[in-house]
Amino acid sequence: MDTSFLPPSPERTLEGWPDWSILIVDDEQGMLNFLVKTLAPRCHFVMSAGSAEDGAQWLRGHHVDLVILDISLPGKSGVVxxxxLREQGFTGEVILITAFADLDTAxxxxxxxxxxxxxxxxxxxxILNAVKHCYERSRLRRENFVLRRAVTSAPGRGAVLGSSEAMQQLRTSIDRVAAVDSTVLLQGESGTGKELVARELHARSSRASGPFVPVNCAGMSPELIESELFGHAKGAFAGATRARDGLFHYAQGGTLFLDEIAELPLPIQATLLRAIEDLNIRPVGSEQLVPLNLRIVAATNRQLSDEVAAGRFRKDLFFRLEVVDLTLPPLREHKDDIAELAAHFIDQLAPSLGVDPLTISETEMDFLHQYHWPGNVRELRNLIERSLILGSLNVSALYPGDARAPDTRTVPTDLHTLEKLHILSVLESVQGDKTRAAQLLGVSRRTLERRVAEWGSP
Incomplete structure (x- = not known):
């Protein structure tokens, strides 16, 4: 087999595609030498072969981003x-070269x-322009995929907010961790903003210009999760009629966010551990190893050490993920930030909902501080959104049953507050219809409107 390999040169001068792997297939040794000499200093590595058969043999065991292929080859032609390759699912770029061509050939x-x-x-x-053009095509295709995914998964929130000591410490940790490329484990209750922190880590890192790919491990089918993450070859399993790239591929050069990582089945945990340690993946049903160039940020609302003790999570993967561990505080531990967070959500959501901003009174703010917030910041945001739609702070939504009620010592007993809570509850039950609410309350609509006006709400 006439195949040669050149490792990357330290003088990589062609900006934009230094991590690419290129296979050159041509039966003219002079052309091979010319292309290898031109491209080897400017990319990750270059391989060369003298025939389609030799090139195919190399591809069976190696990942290639670009094939530069001569049309006229001994044996199988380049076009054939x-x-x-396309029928087998090869998704990389291909540049065809020839000395004899007409319009029909092209x-x-x-x-x-x-x-x-x-x-x-x-x-x-x-040749350099052609390669850079192929790189741009590949990059845009990947970015389009990431953007389409981001539209449906982005949380739509701002930066990490809060002036409390807990949030200031968290921001300091984010600044320090973002500067390194180590794997990060984010732990915290549901609704504390783990994806928001992951996005902040990405935005402040050297990979900020690359993609941020969020993955909900709990939302993937156990039967297809390996294919979703690592991709698969054509015919790898029933229904795999074509090859497909996995989410690891689309996160190349950026950050892969594995949310709810404790939900991964144990066999996939083993595969993930190998990928992190070896810095490469093998698509399902493929013999090719694909090198990785990304950062992994994982998150869970469980205590992973407890999951390890229970045998539900691999100890070696836990230690590999816990290179840097950030624990996000629940909202009940930094209630001083509630006013700032509520104001932020009002400013953010009111324009998008097409409603007037909300004014929160001191009494209403006291209620927000008394509440335990089992759903954390996400629950506060949802409360503000519902309240904006109804036109008044929907405090009654916080107390639908005894399980979520605050301690009895904190339940308000003054008549004014209890009256307000009752009126708000009735208004919510009739979707803000003041006429119907007044009938249920046994008062005139004018009396109801006067009460609501006294609270500064529409």
Whole structure:
């Protein structure tokens, strides 16, 4: 097999695609030497082969981002092999080169799945421009996928907020951790903002220009989770009619956020551990190893050490993830931030809902401080959103049953507050219909409106 390999050169000068792996297939040794000499100093590594058969053998065991392929080869032609590669699910870029071509040949090459078509002889700038063009196509395709995913998964919140000591310490930790590339484990109750912190870590890191890919491990089918994460080859399992890249691929150069990581089945935990330690993945049903260039941030609302003790989580994976451990405080431990958070959510949500901002009175704020907040910041945000829709602070929604009621010593006993809570509860039950609410309360609509006006609410 006439195959050679050149490792990356320290003088990588072509900005934008230094991590690419390139396979050159040409039966002319002079052309191989020229392309290898041109590309080896400017990319991750370069491989070369003298025939389609040799190139196919190399691809069976290695990951390749780009194939530069001569049309006229001994044995199988470049166009025939390209068609086979696409049928087998190869998703990388392909540049076809030839010394003898006409319009029909060029059309056939593009229909076969070529990314570009170059006539020999060509100069260094031509091949470099062609490779950079392919890199941009690949990058845009990946970014489009990430953007489509972000539209449905982004939490739509601002930066990490709060002036309490707990939140100031958290921001300090984020600043320190973002500067390194280590794996991070975020622990905290549901609703404390773990994805928000993960996005902050990404935005402040050296990978900020790369993609941020969030993955809800609890929301993936156990049967397909390995394929979703690592991708699969054509025919890897029933229904795999074509090859597919996994989420690890789309996070290359950026950050992969594995939320609810405690939900991963034990066999997948073992595969994930190997990927983190070896810095490569193997798609399901494939023999190719794909090198990784990303940062992993994991999150869980469980205590992972307890999961390890119970045998539900691998100890070695836990230690590998816990290189840096950040624990997010529940809202009940930094209630001093409630006013700031509520104001932020009002400013953020009112314009998008098309309603007037809300004014929260001191009495209402006291209620917010008395509450235990089992749903944390997410619950506060949901409360503000419902209240904006109804036109008044929906405090009664915090006390639907005894299980969520505050301690009896903190329940208000003054008549004014109890009257207000009752009126708000009735208004909510009739979706803000003041006429119907007045009938249920046994008062006139004018009396009800006067009461509501006294609270500064519409």
């Amino acid at each position: 092999w390209l068609k086979e 059309i056939e090459a593009l229909r076969a799945g070529a990314s570009d078509f170059i006539l020999k002889p060509f100069r260094v700038p031509q």
